[in-house]
Each structure stands twice: as C-alpha cells, then as structure tokens.
Amino acid sequence: MKPPAFAYHDPGTVEEACTLMATLDNARLLAGGQSMMPMLNMRFVMPDHLVDLGCIPALSAIEERPEGLRIGAMTRQRDLEHSAAVRARCPLLADAIQWVGHRQTRNRGTIGGSLCQLDPAAELPAVCAALDAVLTVQSARGVRTMPFQAFPAGYMTPSLEPDELLTAIELPDWPQGHGHGFVEFARRHGDYAVVLAAALLVVDAAGKITRASLTLGGIGPAPVRVAAVEQALVGQVASSALFRQATEACRALEAMEDVHAPASYRQQLAVVMSRRALDAALASIAQGGRATGAAGH
Numbered sequence: 001m002k003p004p005a006f007a008y009h010d011p012g013t014v015e016e017a018c019t020l021m022a023t024l025d026n027a028r029l030l031a032g033g034q035s036m037m038p039m040l041n042m043r044f045v046m047p048d049h050l051v052d053l054g055c056i057p058a059l060s061a062i063e064e065r066p067e068g069l070r071i072g073a074m075t076r077q078r079d080l081e082h083s084a085a086v087r088a089r090c091p092l093l094a095d096a097i098q099w100v101g102h103r104q105t106r107n108r109g110t111i112g113g114s115l116c117q118l119d120p121a122a123e124l125p126a127v128c129a130a131l132d133a134v135l136t137v138q139s140a141r142g143v144r145t146m147p148f149q150a151f152p153a154g155y156m157t158p159s160l161e162p163d164e165l166l167t168a169i170e171l172p173d174w175p176q177g178h179g180h181g182f183v184e185f186a187r188r189h190g191d192y193a194v195v196l197a198a199a200l201l202v203v204d205a206a207g208k209i210t211r212a213s214l215t216l217g218g219i220g221p222a223p224v225r226v227a228a229v230e231q232a233l234v235g236q237v238a239s240s241a242l243f244r245q246a247t248e249a250c251r252a253l254e255a256m257e258d259v260h261a262p263a264s265y266r267q268q269l270a271v272v273m274s275r276r277a278l279d280a281a282l283a284s285i286a287q288g289g290r291a292t293g294a295a296g297h
C-alpha cells in the first residue's frame with residue numbers, strides 16, 4: 001500500500017514548525033511514524049502536507065528538574081527505556097515502556113506521538129494519567145500547559161487545535177521509596193493491552209498507605225483514574241487482602257466493548273489487573289522501589 005501524495009516539510013525549530021502548521025492547509029505532524037505511516041498507507045488520513053518533527057533537536061531531551069522529569073515530545077521510546085534518569089526518578093515509566101510495541105517500533109516511536117495518538121489501551125497515556133503529568137503545547141499563537149487529565153477530548157482525540165504541537169511532558173516525582181506496579185493483559189507479545197493497570201503507593205513506617213494512584217487503560221476511551229479505589233486504600237494498612245477487597249469496585253466501571261473483548265470481560269480484567277498492579281507496587285517498596293523491567297521484551 002502506498003500513501004497518498006503529500007508535500008514533505010522538515011522544520012529545524014519549533015517556531016518554524018508552528019509557522020508551517022499555522023499557514024499550511026490540511027497539514028499533519030509526523031513524529032516517529034509508527035501510527036502515522038500505517039494510517040497514511042491505509043488512507044485513513046490524507047494530508048496535503050506532512051510536517052516532520054524529526055529534525056528539531058530541542059524536542060528530544062530528558063531533563064532532570066528538582067520537581068521531576070521534563071521529557072521532550074520527540075524523545076524516542078527506546079531512549080526512555082535506556083534512560084538512567086527515568087529508571088531512578090520514574091520507575092513506573094521504566095516498567096511501562098517495555099510493554100509498548102516491539103524494540104523496532106520503540107526505536108522510532110516517540111512519547112509525544114503516543115500521547116497524541118491516544119489509543120485507549122496505550123501504555124504511555126496511562127502512565128501520564130497515573131502521575132498527573134503536565135503537558136506543554138505550542139503554536140504560533142503562544143505556549144500553554146494543561147494537566148494530562150484535560151488532554152483527552154474523546155476517543156483517540158487529544159484536545160489540541162489543528163495548529164498546535166505537543167512539545168514537552170512533565171512527570172512530577174513521587175517520594176523516594178514509593179511503590180510502583182505496571183501490568184497488562186494483551187493477546188500477543190507487543191500488542192496493545194486489552195486492559196492494563198498502573199499503580200503507585202506511598203506507605204509509612206507503620207505500613208499505612210498515605211497516598212495511592214490507580215489507573216486503568218483499555219476500559220474507556222481514555223485512561224481512567226479509579227478514585228474510589230484510591231480513596232479506599234488511603235489510611236489502611238497495605239496488604240494483598242486489602243487490595244483484593246478494594247479492587248472489586250473496578251467491576252462497576254463502565255467498560256468498552258469491541259471485537260477484542262466484551263465489556264464484562266474487561267470489567268473482570270480491570271479487577272484482576274488492578275489487584276496485580278497494587279501487589280507489584282507493594283512488592284517494589286520491599287525491593288527499594290526500583291524498576292523491575294517486568295515485561296522483559
């Protein structure tokens with residue numbers, strides 16, 4: 001299959017890219033191309049102009065800041081996988097990235113492309129939801145930031161204007177020694193998840209949970225933070241029995257239905273994946289909160 005004809009542009013700065021997006025008719029951005037090229041070849045999208053962000057070095061950096069990591073939108077998924085800063089400061093991301101596609105797709109695919117593609121079962125949007133990431137967006141009209149929770153506008157639709165670029169993702173630190181767990185159920189190695197779960201826990205010296213974050217992917221059109229479970233956990237002594245009891249609430253979540261699985265199957269998976277993610281988060285505290293590389297692809 002061949003893509004439709006388009007004019008190719010390779011700006012060298014974010015400003016040039018913004019000007020192109022503000023002035024060209026029917027233009028689309030190209031990041032790693034791992035979703036865009038198939039969409040072009042299948043003619044799901046037919047742009048007149050393709051603006052490649054691959055020649056803008058300023059968009060590819062993993063910056064360590066006092067409050068957390070700042071990651072350029074064009075940072076390749078493989079660079080995240082190999083980053084010592086990501087492993088040390090954001091072990092949830094270090095574990096989740098290994099579930100994203102295959103080594104070959106991670107070599108090209110970017111964090112920004114994955115967020116903008118916003119597949120409901122994608123790993124990186126779920127990590128951003130779990131961590132309350134803050135996104136920076138730029139256009140010829142200026143720069144704005146938004147919490148990740150405000151980013152999904154609908155099914156596979158980010159709340160970006162057609163001329164806007166996602167430029168950076170800020171991932172706030174969780175306290176040193178926090179627990180993290182990332183698990184997913186997929187039909188084959190490298191597939192998108194049917195359902196995935198990401199969990200973060202802070203536990204005090206007495207074993208009580210002082211902070212909890214639980215996110216599910218593959219359930220709804222965008223990642224879902226399960227506030228009912230988070231609230232049920234805080235103040236309780238962390239244990240598998242507690243997680244088993246609290247995660248039953250996931251069965252009541254509204255779930256998607258598609259060719260891969262009916263809603264009831266996803267609800268059952270939501271319960272099981274949530275429990276396993278919380279168990280993994282608790283176990284990781286005992287191991288010093290390090291990334292596990294659990295997917296092992």
Ligand SMILES: Cc1cc2nc3c(=O)[nH]c(=O)nc-3n(C[C@H](O)[C@H](O)[C@H](O)COP(=O)(O)OP(=O)(O)OC[C@H]3O[C@@H](n4cnc5c(N)ncnc54)[C@H](O)[C@@H]3O)c2cc1C
Nearest residue numbers: 029031032033034035036101109110113114116122166191
């Ligand atoms: C075989 C295969 C298996 C895969 N498995 C998985 C998987 O298990 N999990 C998973 O999450 N993903 C998976 N993917 C998708 C992969 O992660 C892609 O990297 C990702 O979906 C898109 O990232 P990209 O950088 O390639 O973006 P592109 O494909 O270049 O772009 C994707 C979309 O985002 C827009 N866009 C890109 N960057 C920006 C930006 N900075 N600002 C605004 N808009 C932008 C583009 O215009 C386009 O609409 C798989 C892909 C393949 C080919």
